[in-house]
Amino acid sequence: MADVQKRDGFATKFGVIAAAAGSAIGLGNIWKFPYITGENGGAAFILVYLGCIALIGVPVMLSEFVIGRRGQKDAAGSFRRLAPGTPWFLTGWMGIAAAFMILAFYGVVAGWTLHYTFMAIGGNFESMDPAAVGNYFGSFISTDFLPIFWQGIFMTLTAGIVLAGVKNGIEKYSKILMPLLLGLLVILAIRSMTLPGAGAGIDFLLKPDFSKLTGKAVLDALGHAFFSLSLGMGTMITYGSYINKKENLGTTAIQVTLADTGIALLAGLAIFPAVFAFNVTPSAGPGLVFVTLPSVFNQMFGGPIFATMFFALLAVAALTSSISILEVVVAYFSEEKGMDRKKATIIVTILITVIGMLASLSMGRTSDIMFPFFSSGEWIRVGFFDLLDKFSANFLLPIGGLFISLFVGWKMKAADVRDEVSNGGTLRAMFFWVFIWAARIIAPVGIIIVFLYNLGIIQP
Numbered sequence: 235m236a237d238v239q240k241r242d243g244f245a246t247k248f249g250v251i252a253a254a255a256g257s258a259i260g261l262g263n264i265w266k267f268p269y270i271t272g273e274n275g276g277a278a279f280i281l282v283y284l285g286c287i288a289l290i291g292v293p294v295m296l297s298e299f300v301i302g303r304r305g306q307k308d309a310a311g312s313f314r315r316l317a318p319g320t321p322w323f324l325t326g327w328m329g330i331a332a333a334f335m336i337l338a339f340y341g342v343v344a345g346w347t348l349h350y351t352f353m354a355i356g357g358n359f360e361s362m363d364p365a366a367v368g369n370y371f372g373s374f375i376s377t378d379f380l381p382i383f384w385q386g387i388f389m390t391l392t393a394g395i396v397l398a399g400v401k402n403g404i405e406k407y408s409k410i411l412m413p414l415l416l417g418l419l420v421i422l423a424i425r426s427m428t429l430p431g432a433g434a435g436i437d438f439l440l441k442p443d444f445s446k447l448t449g450k451a452v453l454d455a456l457g458h459a460f461f462s463l464s465l466g467m468g469t470m471i472t473y474g475s476y477i478n479k480k481e482n483l484g485t486t487a488i489q490v491t492l493a494d495t496g497i498a499l500l501a502g503l504a505i506f507p508a509v510f511a512f513n514v515t516p517s518a519g520p521g522l523v524f525v526t527l528p529s530v531f532n533q534m535f536g537g538p539i540f541a542t543m544f545f546a547l548l549a550v551a552a553l554t555s556s557i558s559i560l561e562v563v564v565a566y567f568s569e570e571k572g573m574d575r576k577k578a579t580i581i582v583t584i585l586i587t588v589i590g591m592l593a594s595l596s597m598g599r600t601s602d603i604m605f606p607f608f609s610s611g612e613w614i615r616v617g618f619f620d621l622l623d624k625f626s627a628n629f630l631l632p633i634g635g636l637f638i639s640l641f642v643g644w645k646m647k648a649a650d651v652r653d654e655v656s657n658g659g660t661l662r663a664m665f666f667w668v669f670i671w672a673a674r675i676i677a678p679v680g681i682i683i684v685f686l687y688n689l690g691i692i693q694p
């Protein structure tokens with residue numbers, strides 16, 4: 235198959251892990267995981283989240299790798315090649331739609347992290363008291379120009395890396411950025427855990443209080459597993475298609491999952507001890523990182539340095555994720571529609587950036603424009619930013635993940651799946667039947683529970 239040989243791909247084992255883990259590790263781990271953990275009471279929520287990761291996350295990730303590497307195409311094209319003449323490719327289309335929506339708001343939040351990095355470098359938070367930091371965040375995200383300026387910078391960086399191509403772009407940058415990220419988080423976690431009064435934060439993360447565990451918390455955990463592992467929209471199908479035929483897909487899926495989960499827990503260790511040491515409320519919500527941490531850093535020796543490191547780290551983590559989201563769309567337009575890669579990257583980036591600008595404006599100037607949205611059993615009204623977030627995460631990703639696991643579990647021949655996970659029989663693949671039944675039953679049932687919850691059919 236000549237066209238297969240011409241495709242770009244990851245050159246090394248480390249490149250594969252670094253790129254896929256780079257995709258998984260992002261704002262989901264460092265910004266979202268701590269705040270939903272804070273809202274849901276800590277350790278017990280984390281245990282449920284870990285269960286979701288193991289039972290649903292791992293099989294769905296391996297399913298995506300199998301589809302991508304066997305299909306040797308982008309998210310939609312891989313389905314089309316493995317099941318020609320069937321509507322399964324629509325799963326890939328849905329993923330492309332999800333990629334547009336997620337990257338639009340993701341670029342905005344990532345832009346905030348860039349702005350905060352430069353604020354921290356200039357020592358601008360030093361003179362602010364906690365109330366001023368909170369007010370600053372609120373007024374910053376609601377201004378017209380500044381958030382869009384930083385979003386534009388971030389989207390340009392994302393496009394630049396994707397433009398360089400898979401091997402020279404994603405792999406090269408992930409190799410440099412991922413270990414840097416890990417090192418910075420470890421330093422930050424150590425600093426945070428050695429603050430006086432940090433013990434309460436460590437207890438919050440490690441001592442489960444199951445009485446705090448609501449049905450909502452359980453289902454929140456399941457939903458976040460999808461977003462955090464970059465599952466349900468074809469990211470891991472696209473990356474899977476670049477994985478060398480000699481790599482072990484099962485161990486890759488497990489290593490990526492461990493890395494993602496490890497970074498989320500590390501982020502928790504970096505944030506919660508400090509939150510408790512400085513008497514900040516753990517359930518502060520989505521603003522936790524931006525509203526709370528600058529004041530936390532202000533009360534630390536060397537605060538501006540830690541603050542700069544932290545926000546730079548967030549931007550780096552967001553960048554290795556955003557390139558994987560953009561790559562899903564670029565791979566689709568270049569492989570399915572025959573568009574030049576460069577042209578596809580530029581056009582798609584401009585479109586997504588414009589959608590993101592509207593999302594950013596919806597935090598301020600257009601905040602009165604609301605959309606109806608059905609969530610947890612009732613109609614609520616949400617702004618454009620929230621609509622993009624909620625519709626993609628609560629609706630598109632779970633349905634995508636459902637079809638992905640059903641496809642591998644029931645549509646593909648078990649012999650073909652075994653061939654792919656065992657590299658043509660050269661690996662023992664002892665876990666094979668566990669994986670197949672997880673893809674057939676455990677993951678789909680879990681996903682359906684998330685979905686019914688999102689529609690409000692199951693109440694906590």
Ligand code: PHE
Nearest residue numbers: 258260261262263461462464
């Ligand atoms: N997993 C990324 C994060 O945690 C976000 C993401 C979602 C990336 C979906 C790709 C696809 O930040």
